[in-house]
Amino acid sequence: MRNWYIEDAGGGCRAFSEVLVLVCEQPRRIYRRFLPLTWDKNITMEEMALHKVLEMMEEAGATRDDYFYVCSGNIFHGVHRWLTENGYRWETIRMEGLAHEVAENTFQQQITAAGFPAAVKLEERNYREFYKMVDAWLKEDPARRRFVKDMTVRSKPAHLRYLLKANAGSTRLCSRCRKKILPYTPVVQYRFREHGKKKSRFYHPECSPVKPHKNRLQTAHILWNNNFVQGVILKARETMPCMVCRRDVPAGVAAVHARTDKEFIFGHPECFTQVDDSLKREN
Ligand SMILES: [Zn+2]
Ligand SMILES: [Zn+2]
Structure with a gap:
């Protein structure tokens, strides 16, 4: 050896x-x-x-x-x-x-x-x-x-630069339809360089010009106050209490992030009642 x-x-x-x-x-x-x-x-x-x-x-x-x-x-x-x-x-x-x-x-x-x-x-x-x-x-x-x-031969081919992921806390503008991409919803990020600077474009998944090469999106379909809410799993940016068990979720740990019209929902993934897609459709 x-x-x-x-x-x-x-x-x-x-x-x-x-x-x-x-x-x-x-x-x-x-x-x-x-x-x-x-x-x-x-x-x-x-x-x-x-x-x-x-x-x-x-x-x-x-x-x-x-x-x-x-x-x-x-x-x-x-x-x-x-x-x-x-x-x-x-x-x-x-x-x-x-x-x-x-x-x-x-x-x-x-x-x-x-x-x-x-x-x-x-x-x-x-x-x-x-x-x-x-x-x-x-x-x-x-x-x-x-x-x-x-x-040019050394740079990543354009179609490999599309990444499906969860949008974090900021609202973005879709580069195709020009409508908002809401926080804690799926987003496609296209990364490129312009004049040596790293830049990004964002798309709704259905607006993306190509199928994303990588998928880092984790969705969370949860039950919240008897309503189905669709959110995402993201690492907590800061330590905050879980809205179900009230115990802290430390910064950097994967947590449910979701938004309804009224509120921001946050907590341990295991604390929520998770509903998978098939169940959701029956309702
Ligand atoms: Zn769009
Ligand atoms: Zn919890």
Whole structure:
């Protein structure tokens, strides 16, 4: 059995290929791959990274008897899924040691080879500062544009950015019908970037232009003063008493949130009489 470490470097830099490494410390084995600067847009970055990691695993002769420590970064989400689905033993860690060193050094060698001053190095994992300097260097000479990565193939495809979830306490405006999305009702959130800023659009589930890729919605159909009320399960934002048993629901714990015309309903999910959909329809 061997312990393998899977790490990347350069993901936050807008130029130069990301470096992926597969490393074993004992016995010492090092495998490296680079993501291309651009590729076929039908392949996601997760898929591309998985492809490279599988190549390295095959070359290394890694097996299910081995154990894998994998960086938790988004780039490896496809790898995480693949390892689980294929019965490998693995966990995520914050990478230290040989794998981290090899990945960072390989990335650094790559940019030094392109002419970036060798004396400027990443210090104390201050990536922001370092990538800013790389950015400034890129801008000095238009010819250096050839090192810039294609960000469109690296960004998540739009249809994977829709998430079905519970709206929290604020009223939102539906981006399609322009009507209100009430607190504690289902909402579809579309997350995107505009000029580098993270933004969101919201839709009623029936107004969403695509079927949401992820579902984090938990609904609660409860009986309240002999009326059926539809609410959602959300983590309590602050500690508040349950309206049924009067005991506190600590902040961060899953709780029923619902609203009627008159009031806000809150409490332990187990304290309410839950009514499932089929029963509700009979009434
Ligand atoms: Zn709508
Ligand atoms: Zn309670």
